[in-house]
Each structure stands twice: as structure tokens, then as C-alpha cells.
Amino acid sequence: MRKDLAEKEQHGFTWIDLSSPDDPEFGAIAQTYELHKAWMKDALQADHLPKFEKQKQYSFVIIRHFDGEHASSQADTVKELTNKVAIFLGEDYIITLHYNGWTALDDIAEHAVKDGDCTAPLQVLIEIVRAALNSFEAPGMKLNHSIDLYEEQVFLKNRKGPMLKGLYYIKRKVDVIRHLLLLSKDVIERLDPPGRDDMHTRDLRDLYVKQQSLYDLLSENTNHLLAIYFNVSSQKTNETIRILTIFSVFFLPLTFIAGVYGMNFEFMPELRWVFGYPGVMLLMAAVTVIIYLWFKRNKWL
Known part of the structure; x- marks a missing residue:
């Protein structure tokens, strides 16, 4: 037009x-x-x-x-x-x-x-x-x-x-x-x-x-x-990986202890010991506390 x-x-x-x-x-x-x-x-x-x-x-x-x-x-x-x-x-x-x-x-x-x-x-x-x-x-x-x-x-x-x-x-x-x-x-x-x-x-x-x-x-x-x-x-991804890594550090030794006692060998003293189960739980708690204190000391938490 x-x-x-x-x-x-x-x-x-x-x-x-x-x-x-x-x-x-x-x-x-x-x-x-x-x-x-x-x-x-x-x-x-x-x-x-x-x-x-x-x-x-x-x-x-x-x-x-x-x-x-x-x-x-x-x-x-x-x-x-x-x-x-x-x-x-x-x-x-x-x-x-x-x-x-x-x-x-x-x-x-x-x-x-x-x-x-x-x-x-x-x-x-x-x-x-x-x-x-x-x-x-x-x-x-x-x-x-x-x-x-x-x-x-x-x-x-x-x-x-x-x-x-x-x-x-x-x-x-x-x-x-x-x-x-x-x-x-x-x-x-x-x-x-x-x-x-x-x-x-x-x-x-x-x-x-x-x-x-x-x-x-x-x-x-x-x-x-x-x-x-x-x-x-x-940074957000790294923070997520960091948290997952911390969780894995806590649970890795606990998984190892549970794996050892889950093998059920016949000649394992703790199997017939009346305080065997509480002892293992206390060991796990002690390992967790030690890891926590170690992380706090190094300012990772």
C-alpha cells in the first residue's frame, strides 16, 4: 500500500x-x-x-x-x-x-x-x-x-x-x-x-x-x-555433597561393626555374653561421639 x-x-x-x-x-x-x-x-x-x-x-x-x-x-x-x-x-x-x-x-x-x-x-x-x-x-x-x-x-x-x-x-x-x-x-x-x-x-x-x-x-x-x-x-551442589559425606563418615564405621557381628561365627565370645549386645551398641555410640568431636575440633561441622 x-x-x-x-x-x-x-x-x-x-x-x-x-x-x-x-x-x-x-x-x-x-x-x-x-x-x-x-x-x-x-x-x-x-x-x-x-x-x-x-x-x-x-x-x-x-x-x-x-x-x-x-x-x-x-x-x-x-x-x-x-x-x-x-x-x-x-x-x-x-x-x-x-x-x-x-x-x-x-x-x-x-x-x-x-x-x-x-x-x-x-x-x-x-x-x-x-x-x-x-x-x-x-x-x-x-x-x-x-x-x-x-x-x-x-x-x-x-x-x-x-x-x-x-x-x-x-x-x-x-x-x-x-x-x-x-x-x-x-x-x-x-x-x-x-x-x-x-x-x-x-x-x-x-x-x-x-x-x-x-x-x-x-x-x-x-x-x-x-x-x-x-x-x-x-556451591549448593558442593554443600549437598558435603552433608552426604558427613553422614557417610558417621555410618561407615557403624556399618563395619554391624557387618562383623552379622557374620554369626560360632566362636565369637560376644554371642554368648549377656552384655554382648549392649556392649556393641555402646561401642557404636562411642565411635559416633568420637567422630563428632573430631569434626567439631577441625571445624567441619
């Missing part, structure tokens, strides 16, 4: 937005603006990663934004977590192409373009990239909150299998978004107009650094939390 979000007669440039276009519709626009076939193919690939390409006549940009509406709790791939927007940028036109609806484009057209804040296609592109970067802030805060909850469970509650699975998905989401932000850096660095440093692009770089720092911190915290999880789990 085609929408004309800005017209050259009214705004000084043309903005054509294509949502899930069919081949004839996109082909007609590509022929009008002489779009490169290879870039047209890239624009139609739903899982293409961010990039910036430039020719004399126009530039081609791919940017990805977080898909908050359709991403499931277990989404952990680029295609599942984000949507792609392909952008063809000329001197007096900008063409955006995407497959899933993104309200940020309509907001930019309604406020920035119609209010006169964007008077050139490059400024529209800057606003689109800014909106894409801002889309990662809310999921970053949500992931940070989830990490805090898991951290509380690691230290204060029982550790279970679903918790490890949840940590895995958090780590995957953070790694995927970090990778996308890293690839988006080239797009942001090449947005400056030739020969000058623009104020809008400086703000955009500051926003990029903020988001990159947030996800770097999330990645570091997630890795530390996973390491702590395994260390605490290992």
Missing part, C-alpha cells in the same frame, strides 16, 4: 511510504526514480541487517526498529525481535519501504513534516533513525527489570530450570539488539551533510551512544548473572 506522506509542491520534497508493496507497485516507483536492482532486492528482504550505501544520485539505507507489538517473550532472532525499514534517499525525495506497520512514520509525517521541522529528505531520515533508536529504550528498561528479578531469585530463592531458560532468552535478546546497534553505527556516522556537522546528527549520535551503553551494560550484567547462577548452583 502506498501513502504520500509529503508532496514536493507543499513541503519542498516528496515522501512515498510503501507498506507491504506488490511487485508492480514497487516496480513502477523504482522505474520512476531509477532505483538500483540490487538495492531493490535488499529492500524486499525482511531479515536484512542495517547498512548504508551511497551513489551519486541517491543513498540507500536499511534500519531496524524493535517490534514491541509482535515480539513474543521467547523471541530471540533479528527477524522475530525487529522490523526492517528500507529507505531510498535523494535530493528531493525519500522512499520508505516496510512490511509491518510502524506508527512512528506517521507521527514523523504528522508532526515533524507538516509542522515544518523537516524541510529536507535528510532530516526525515534523521528522524526515522532517531525513532528506530528510541524503540530500543523501552525493551532495554524491561530487560533490565527482568535481570533485577532474576538476580533476586539467584541470591534469595530456589534456583529452577525455568529461571535458567529465562536468563537464556534475556541474553539472546540483548545480544541480538547489540548486534543491530553495532551495524547501525555506520548509518549514523554517514548521515552528516557533506562538509558540515549538523546539530540533528550530533543529537542522533548522542542517542546512539546512550542506547549502545545501555545494552552493553545489560549484556555485562546478564553474563555476570549467569556466572553467579552457575557458581551458586555449584
